[in-house]
Amino acid sequence: MSPRRPPVCLTIAGSDSGGGAGIQADLKAFAACGTHGTSALTALTAQNTVAVTAVHPVPGAFIVEQVRAVVDDLGVDAVKLGMIGSPATAAAVAEALDLVPAGVPVVVDPVMVAESGARLLDPEAHDALVRLILPRATVVTPNLPEARALAGDATLDGAELAAAVRALGPAAVVVTGGHRDEATDVFQDADGTTLIPGPRHPDGAAHGSGCTHASALAAHLAHGHAPLEAARAARRVAAHAVAHGLRDLGTGAGPVDVLDVRSRTAPGA
Ligand SMILES: Nc1ncnc2c1ncn2[C@@H]1O[C@H](COP(=O)(O)OP(=O)(O)OP(=O)(O)O)[C@@H](O)[C@H]1O
Numbered sequence: 001m002s003p004r005r006p007p008v009c010l011t012i013a014g015s016d017s018g019g020g021a022g023i024q025a026d027l028k029a030f031a032a033c034g035t036h037g038t039s040a041l042t043a044l045t046a047q048n049t050v051a052v053t054a055v056h057p058v059p060g061a062f063i064v065e066q067v068r069a070v071v072d073d074l075g076v077d078a079v080k081l082g083m084i085g086s087p088a089t090a091a092a093v094a095e096a097l098d099l100v101p102a103g104v105p106v107v108v109d110p111v112m113v114a115e116s117g118a119r120l121l122d123p124e125a126h127d128a129l130v131r132l133i134l135p136r137a138t139v140v141t142p143n144l145p146e147a148r149a150l151a152g153d154a155t156l157d158g159a160e161l162a163a164a165v166r167a168l169g170p171a172a173v174v175v176t177g178g179h180r181d182e183a184t185d186v187f188q189d190a191d192g193t194t195l196i197p198g199p200r201h202p203d204g205a206a207h208g209s210g211c212t213h214a215s216a217l218a219a220h221l222a223h224g225h226a227p228l229e230a231a232r233a234a235r236r237v238a239a240h241a242v243a244h245g246l247r248d249l250g251t252g253a254g255p256v257d258v259l260d261v262r263s264r265t266a267p268g269a
């Protein structure tokens with residue numbers, strides 16, 4: 001009997017040279033959640049735990065080609081979208097999404113600002129993100145400041161905030177809780193609002209927590225789980241990655257570690 005085909009996840013996102021966030025975090029989360037990870041890069045960042053020192057956008061046609069190469073051969077069971085950067089990249093990503101078969105879930109992490117403070121979404125790209133990308137999302141996963149920026153109202157919170165984001169077109173929203181004292185995620189879909197609480201790990205490291213969360217959510221959708229169930233699992237996976245975060249690496253915001261590498265030895269050793 002041949003072994004079972006694992007679900008295939010595709011991240012369309014930026015590269016973080018420091019290995020904390022972006023596609024590096026996404027591929028680790030996909031693997032940790034029992035899926036095969038594939039990637040289409042939107043931008044390369046020269047980045048560490050302290051700063052983003054340079055960004056090199058990938059030409060739009062090459063973004064589309066990467067997605068085509070994956071879809072045509074391996075097939076895709078869920079997509080995770082991360083850093084978009086510019087209006088031109090948003091347009092290319094929208095074109096690339098047309099290559100993904102209808103019904104394949106798409107998780108959108110509307111990355112705006114790196115944990116180190118660098119802007120990763122041009123202000124002019126905001127409209128393109130809202131117009132071209134959000135309506136195609138199965139689940140969108142903003143953190144609190146991102147959700148308020150999308151809603152255009154810095155006073156909103158809780159179910160009202162999630163509803164304002166959902167009005168932009170995604171089927172479901174998770175406002176992630178890393179910027180709150182309790183780290184409770186707020187999930188909302190057509191059936192209503194559900195709080196997803198869990199332990200907060202104040203002594204961990206959280207650079208890449210949002211990428212890890214969105215990728216774990218996509219992986220659970222690829223396994224066939226419903227969005228709320230996938231969001232609950234993603235909260236657990238992200239919190240575990242924060243708890244095992246490598247705060248002793250670099251001098252700034254340490255990378256999350258979804259694989260808990262300190263507990264491992266090299267296979268064969
Ligand atoms: N200190 C923490 N302890 C437990 N869970 C956490 C902590 N920080 C974040 N999380 C969880 O990690 C997930 C990502 O949330 P967060 O709000 O940090 O995203 P983000 O700000 O987009 O992350 P990023 O740092 O990648 O920008 C959520 O499920 C959130 O509850």
Ligand SMILES: Cc1ncc(COP(=O)(O)O)c(N)n1
Nearest residue numbers: 014015021022114115207208
């Ligand atoms: C390429 C890339 N994508 C996403 C993030 C956001 O992650 P964080 O907010 O943890 O820095 C990042 N820093 N770099």
